[in-house]
Every structure is written in C-alpha cells, then in structure tokens.
Amino acid sequence: MTLTTIRNRARVGVITVGHEPYWGQFDGLKEELEGYGREFEALLAGNDIEIVSGGFVDNVDQSFAAAAYLKARDVDFLFCNLSTYVTSSSAATAILNLNVPTVLVALQPLKRLDYRKTTTYMQLANDNICSLPEIGGVLVRAGKPAAGMIVGTLRDDPRAVSELRGWCQAANARRAFKHAKIGYLGHTYEGMYDMNSDPTAFTAAFGSHVQMLEMCDLAKRVNGATSGEIKNKIEEIRSVFQIADPFIDPVTRPIRQEDLEWSAQVAVGLDKLVAEFGLTGLAYYYKGLDNNEYERIGSNMVLGNSLLTGKGIPLAGEADLKTCAAMLIMDRLDAGGSFAELHPCDFVDNVVLVGHDGPHNIKIANGRPIIRGLDLFHGKAGSGIGVEFSIRTGPVTLLGISQTADGRFKMIAAEGQSIPGEIPQTGNTNTRCSFDRPVAEFIEQWCSAGPTHHFALGVGHVNAKLKNVAKVLGIELEIV
Numbered sequence: 001m002t003l004t005t006i007r008n009r010a011r012v013g014v015i016t017v018g019h020e021p022y023w024g025q026f027d028g029l030k031e032e033l034e035g036y037g038r039e040f041e042a043l044l045a046g047n048d049i050e051i052v053s054g055g056f057v058d059n060v061d062q063s064f065a066a067a068a069y070l071k072a073r074d075v076d077f078l079f080c081n082l083s084t085y086v087t088s089s090s091a092a093t094a095i096l097n098l099n100v101p102t103v104l105v106a107l108q109p110l111k112r113l114d115y116r117k118t119t120t121y122m123q124l125a126n127d128n129i130c131s132l133p134e135i136g137g138v139l140v141r142a143g144k145p146a147a148g149m150i151v152g153t154l155r156d157d158p159r160a161v162s163e164l165r166g167w168c169q170a171a172n173a174r175r176a177f178k179h180a181k182i183g184y185l186g187h188t189y190e191g192m193y194d195m196n197s198d199p200t201a202f203t204a205a206f207g208s209h210v211q212m213l214e215m216c217d218l219a220k221r222v223n224g225a226t227s228g229e230i231k232n233k234i235e236e237i238r239s240v241f242q243i244a245d246p247f248i249d250p251v252t253r254p255i256r257q258e259d260l261e262w263s264a265q266v267a268v269g270l271d272k273l274v275a276e277f278g279l280t281g282l283a284y285y286y287k288g289l290d291n292n293e294y295e296r297i298g299s300n301m302v303l304g305n306s307l308l309t310g311k312g313i314p315l316a317g318e319a320d321l322k323t324c325a326a327m328l329i330m331d332r333l334d335a336g337g338s339f340a341e342l343h344p345c346d347f348v349d350n351v352v353l354v355g356h357d358g359p360h361n362i363k364i365a366n367g368r369p370i371i372r373g374l375d376l377f378h379g380k381a382g383s384g385i386g387v388e389f390s391i392r393t394g395p396v397t398l399l400g401i402s403q404t405a406d407g408r409f410k411m412i413a414a415e416g417q418s419i420p421g422e423i424p425q426t427g428n429t430n431t432r433c434s435f436d437r438p439v440a441e442f443i444e445q446w447c448s449a450g451p452t453h454h455f456a457l458g459v460g461h462v463n464a465k466l467k468n469v470a471k472v473l474g475i476e477l478e479i480v
Contacts, residue, residue, distance in 0.1 A: 014040070014053050015079075017094075026120075033083040058086070058090060067097035091135045104149045107154040109153070132149065132151070176328050177208045182280055182325070219269075251426070264303070282305075283319045300385065322454075337458045354433045391431045400455035416433045
C-alpha cells in the first residue's frame with residue numbers, strides 16, 4: 001500500500017547566539033561557536049521542516065536584524081541555540097520581536113570538561129546553559145515564556161534529538177492550520193449537539209479559514225470525472241484495498257462493479273474539490289432523500305475520503321469540524337489519526353472497540369484494509385461500500401477536541417494499546433483498545449473530561465508531543 005503524503009512543511013527559524021565581548025579576548029572562539037551553530041542546524045535536517053537560518057547573533061543590532069529577516073520569511077517557530085554565555089538582550093530581542101513559539105536550546109559540545117586541562121576558553125565553548133535561566137526568566141517577565149527548553153549535548157544525545165524532532169512535529173501541526181482552509185460541507189448530523197461549531201471561534205482559536213461548501217460544489221466535480229480518471233482511481237482502490245465477500249451481518253453484500261465505479265467517480269470528485277478549493281481538510285455530512293443524487297454521493301464518499309485522509313488531508317464525517325482538527329494534528333505528529341468513537345466493550349478481555357463507519361486513515365491500518373458492500377449505513381441514508389480494518393497493534397493515542405462552558409477549545413488525550421484479536425466484520429473500522437486500568441474506569445474518566453463523542457485515533461504514544469502542540473497553539477490539554 002503506497003500513499004503519497006500531501007502537506008506543507010513548517011518554516012522553522014534558527015538563530016545561534018553568542019557574546020561579542022569574548023571575540024577580542026579569545027582568538028578563534030567565535031569561529032568555533034559558529035561551527036557548532038551549523039552543526040546544530042544539521043541536527044534539524046531530516047525532520048520534514050524548512051529550516052530558515054537567521055545566522056549567528058552576538059549583539060542587539062544583529063538580534064533586531066535576525067528578527068526582521070525571519071519575520072519576512074514567515075517562520076512559524078524558532079529555535080534559539082545558545083552557544084555560550086550570552087546576555088539576554090541578544091536572544092530576547094529577537095524572540096520578542098519575532099513573536100512565534102520559541103524553544104531555547106543549550107547543547108554543549110563535550111559531555112564533560114577535562115577538569116585538569118580546562119582553560120577559560122574551553123569553559124566558554126561549553127557554557128551553553130549559563131544564560132538559560134537569564135533568558136528564560138526575561139521571557140517569563142515579558143509575558144511570553146519559552147514554549148520549551150532542551151538541555152543536553154550536541155553529539156550522541158538521543159534524548160535531545162528526540163525532543164528536537166518532537167518540537168519540529170509540533171511546528172508542523174501549527175503550520176497545518178496557518179493559511180489553511182478547512183472545508184465544511186452540508187451540516188452536522190441532526191441532534192448531535194456536541195458536533196456544533198462556531199466557524200468564527202474556530203478561526204480565532206486555530207487561525208484557519210472555514211470554507212463553506214455546498215453539495216452542488218462536489219456534485220459538479222463528481223459529474224465532471226472522465227472515464228480515464230475513474231479507471232485510474234479504480235486501479236488505485238484495487239492496489240490499496242482487499243475486496244471482501246459478504247459476512248453474516250445481513251447489511252453486508254457483494255461489491256458490485258457499479259458500486260466500485262460510482263465510489264471511484266465520487267473519489268475523483270473529492271480529489272478535485274480538495275485541489276480546486278485548496279483544502280487542508282474537510283468536515284462533511286449530507287443526509288439526502290429518496291435515493292437522489294446528493295444522497296448517492298454522500299453515502300459513497302468513504303473510499304475517496306479514506307484515501308485522502310491517508311495522504312494527509314483529513315476528512316471528518318458527520319460534519320465534525322473539531323475532530324477534523326484533531327485528525328490534522330495527529331497526522332502532523334506522524335501518528336496518523338483515524339476518525340473514531342467508542343464502540344462496545346469486551347469486559348472479558350478488558351478492551352473497548354474503537355472505530356467508525358468512516359472516514360478512516362488507511363495509512364495506519366494493521367495490514368491491508370478491506371472493503372465490503374453495504375446495503376445500508378446504520379443511522380444514515382443510502383448504501384454503498386464500507387471500509388473495515390483495525391489500526392496497527394501497539395501503542396495508540398486518542399485525541400479529542402471539545403469546548404468548555406465559556407466556548408474555549410480544549411484538547412483531551414489518552415494513551416493506550418491496540419491489541420490484536422477478532423473484530424466485528426461489519427464493514428466498519430474497529431480497533432481493540434486497552435488502557436492501564438479497568439476499561440470501565442477508563443471510559444468513565446474519558447467521558448467525564450467533556451469530550452465530543454468522536455476523536456482521532458493514532459499510533460504511538462504522543463501525549464508528550466501533544467503537550468508541545470497545546471503550548472504552540474495556546475489551547476488547553478487534559479490528559480486522561
């Protein structure tokens with residue numbers, strides 16, 4: 001299964017700061033520290049970001065200039081690399097003028113000094129943490145504290161490398177919402193009060209435009225699909241999915257050729273809708289009536305939606321704008337993020353089934369995802385093709401986004417395990433999830449946190465990364 005990811009990389013600014021008065025006192029120190037700055041930038045390479053270097057900064061004038069340059073390059077995030085002791089003015093001036101989430105980094109070249117041979121020069125070349133409390137304190141006093149700090153060594157430090165990667169992923173999550181358009185097609189599923197969202201509040205919290213769309217926008221592009229485009233999409237579907245026979249559930253049926261062709265045609269239309277409107281994601285739901293055109297389109301979107309979600313364009317059913325945002329965050333953390341809700345518990349094995357009737361993130365499927373013909377989608381109009389799989393076994397994270405009584409957005413997260421075992425063969429995703437407590441206790445705690453009934457289910461334990469995302473987005477996070 002091969003899926004080409006579609007995403008904009010974060011623009012991450014980097015400055016390495018030094019202390020100008022040292023240069024006339026210690027010959028070669030500046031050049032050595034500049035080299036360490038380049039080595040630090042090399043550490044960031046390969047993290048799926050665009051690095052924008054603000055250079056070596058050792059006085060206030062250069063700090064102003066670096067901020068202006070990085071601001072002109074529209075950076076989303078800043079690493080301030082401390083190369084030695086520096087006055088807070090050289091670092092804080094750039095940080096406060098640029099005004100983006102900033103991580104202070106102090107990675108000394110040596111794991112420890114050779115104390116019997118240490119000179120003042122050698123100490124200064126490894127004095128990375130000396131000004132960390134000064135700069136951190138100034139930023140707190142200015143009301144703009146650092147998003148985080150990384151202390152360690154410049155070489156052979158897996159913890160520091162992991163933390164750098166986590167912050168780069170948080171920067172990508174922030175960038176995903178910047179200049180973004182999240183499509184909103186149709187309306188929320190009738191009666192789901194938790195799904196209702198205020199687009200203006202969403203824009204205020206995440207910085208993204210909510211693009212209002214009509215079914216006719218999609219229908220125009222579905223009807224405009226060419227035979228060649230439909231043929232290519234069928235080939236893509238066959239390469240990704242395994243076609244399954246009906247199961248004991250009477251709602252399942254064989255997949256007819258006309259089912260496959262229509263789902264492929266709708267998928268082509270969805271691709272065109274995303275491309276032509278420049279969508280970063282889409283929340284959608286349309287009930288339809290009496291098997292009309294819109295009903296037939298709405299009930300056959302799951303294949304195209306699952307393909308797009310696996311490529312980094314999350315689509316959330318039942319017009320759940322908040323879970324679309326959660327899926328986008330999880331994708332940019334390289335955790336996937338599949339549209340999900342709580343299904344029945346297995347109190348014998350102490351697990352809860354987690355899944356939905358679509359759409360799904362097939363990139364994180366445990367094996368090849370299956371498609372089945374369905375005579376109906378429970379609680380929805382129409383018939384067509386369903387997608388069925390569990391996500392990969394191992395560590396998983398649930399991320400929901402809800403709102404508080406005063407309207408503020410809030411992230412809710414929990415870590416668990418995807419457990420191998422049987423799932424219902426009903427044309428829906430289902431993953432057996434266990435937690436570090438009785439399953440009934442977990443569900444009580446999760447629901448008491450005030451989530452929506454949908455969430456993004458992703459692979460890996462990423463609560464630590466979600467804490468970073470919460471900081472850079474300025475959104476509350478509750479860990480269950």
